[in-house]
Amino acid sequence: MARPVRLPDEVEPMARFVEETPPREIVREAVKRLRGGVSEREMMVAAALAVMRSTEMPFVHHGGPLHPVAALPAVEATMGRMEEGLRWLPLIQDVALANRHIHDPASGPSIMPEIEPLGAGSADATVEAFRRCLGRNYTSGAEHHFLWLLENAQGKAVEALLSVAVDNYRHDEHKLIAAVNAFRLLDRIGWRFAPVLLRGVVRYNFMPSVWAKAPPAEGVEALIERHRLKEGVRWEGEDADERVDGLRRSLVEVSLEETPERIAVALRGGMSLMGAAEAVSLAASDLFIGMETASPMGIHFMTGANAIRWVCRAHPPLGVRALLMWALGPETRGAVRSRKRPVEAPGRAGLEEVTEAIQANDGAQAAGRAAGYLASGGDLRALLRLLGEFAARDDSTEMHAMKHHQAMVEEFEGARPSLASVHLVAQAKEAALHAGKGTGVYEEAREALM
CATH class of the missing domain: 1.20.272 (Zinc Finger, Delta Prime; domain 3)
Structure with missing residues (x-):
């Protein structure tokens, strides 16, 4: 029982x-x-x-x-x-x-049962058994094998789940984001909680995707083979600003079909894995700033780029495939295909003007004023606090606002200073798309806290 x-x-x-x-x-x-x-x-x-x-x-x-x-x-x-x-x-x-x-009947209550770890004779054989469960969406079988790997070969367990999540990115960016953020959380709270916390992540990655139709992975494999990217790619090192900015601009301008090729060519030409990850992240923010959207939740090509950058840093052997998969993600495809409008050159702006644009739910104006504020030497700490407070007030996006805020802060801090501001400009736009649309928790919490 x-x-x-x-x-x-x-x-x-x-x-x-x-x-x-x-x-x-x-x-x-x-x-x-x-x-x-x-x-x-x-x-x-x-x-x-x-x-x-x-x-x-x-x-x-x-x-x-x-x-x-x-x-x-x-x-x-x-x-x-x-x-x-x-x-x-x-x-x-x-x-x-x-x-x-x-308490929502759409997802709860449910009961996670205790299950027994199940090995297949060795760590490598159990990894293979784990991966075979993916072809038939055997979520329970995958959980059993994963628990055995956690107990007996934790490094292989993490690598196996991360590899599946990278491959799943073309179906749904959430699959990789869930795995990466769970790993990051466990680094903070302790890996003794992994047998519970990661079972849901395994289950999610072995379920069918909401976007069942996706570009075939064979194209990514062909690029890796043709450009010999399984070896010879620098994981990190110095990359000239011009090269990173050049790849970034290229990814914004080229067709959807050309995007993976441009990343592969840059890597084969000597750009480091981390340099290419930086360019991808910059391009993602550029795409968001320029696209016509009213949705504060269609931001996973940016938070996905943040997760991919973590993969490149923490698990570089998976980094090349992850970067190429970014181009195949459903929200990347949507952003590239969407109609874009030119972004106006920023004028000078104060923090009050940025705040007004966000409160008015004017994403384009919020982005322009944030760019002007940063270009005119505005107080960075004050802007970060403002954007963080807007993210913390929101209860309408299932924490998308919070995740996007932190991802953009990390990308800003991890980018070269000459290019970094685009991430906070993108965050200001996203804040404008959700500001004031769901603040019930904030209002009740503020009354209790203050």
């Missing part, structure tokens, strides 16, 4: 708090517990494990544990940029979303 997964004794009570508190009470009760001595880390762990074990992962990537868990690295980082009285707001947003999904 199946038994529900039980968490460590020190975690179980807080996880049950997230699971069992009525949604109408969760904001004030979370504030009460944080004020009563529950640490931020304890609340993060409770939210992540509760929503992972008590909701189903819908293949349509809304509801369930995907976004509450994937947002937690961003939540932790953004808390450090909030004004002191509202520091906990990003965390309360995440706890409220986890609780809402648990």
Whole structure:
């Protein structure tokens, strides 16, 4: 008879708090517990494990544990940029979303059962058995094999799941983002929670995708073979600003079909893996700034580029394939195909003018004014705090705003100074697309916190 997964004794009570508190009470009760001595880390762990074990992962990537868990690295980082009285707001947003999904009949409640690890004789054979489950969408079989790998060969477990997620990127960017952000979260809270936290990620990656039709992976493999990219690619090193900027501009201007080829040619021509990842990320922000969109949630070609850059840095052998897959992602394809309008040259602007454009939900104006603010030497810390606060107020996008905010901050900080500002300009535009459209959690939390 199946038994529900039980968490460590020190975690179980807080996880049950997230699971069992009525949604109408969760904001004030979370504030009460944080004020009563529950640490931020304890609340993060409770939210992540509760929503992972008590909701189903819908293949349509809304509801369930995907976004509450994937947002937690961003939540932790953004808390450090909030004004002191509202520091906990990003965390309360995440706890409220986890609780809402648990109580939402579309994804919960569900019970994650205890299961036995299942090996296939050796680590390599178990990796092969794990990957074979993908062809038939055997989610349960994949979970059994993955748990065995976690116990007996953790490095191979991570590499195997990441490899599947990279291959799945062409079907759905969320597949890779879920894996990367779960790994990043475990680096913060401890890998002892991996057997619960990663089971949902495995399950999601072995489900059919909402976008079943995708470009064939054979094109990527052919590029890797033709340009001999399995060996000889520099993982990191100096790349001239002009080369990185040249690839960036090329990726914005060329056709969808030419995009993977341009990345492959740049790598074969001597650009480092990290240099190409920087160019891809810059191009993603350029595409977003120029496209006609009213959706604050169609941002995964940017957060996906951020995840791919993490792959290039942390697991470089998978980096080449990940970079080429970026061009095949459904939201990249949508961004490249969408009608673009020219971006006006920025004039001088103050922080108040940036704020006004965001509050008016004018994405183009917010982007232009943010560019002007940065070009005229505006206070970077003040802009980061402003954008972080808009992201933390939002409860209409399932934490997309929070994830995009942190991804753009990381990309800004990781890019060369001469090119970096485009990421914060893109973030200002995204903030304008969601500002004020869902702030109920913010309003209740602010009353409780201040």
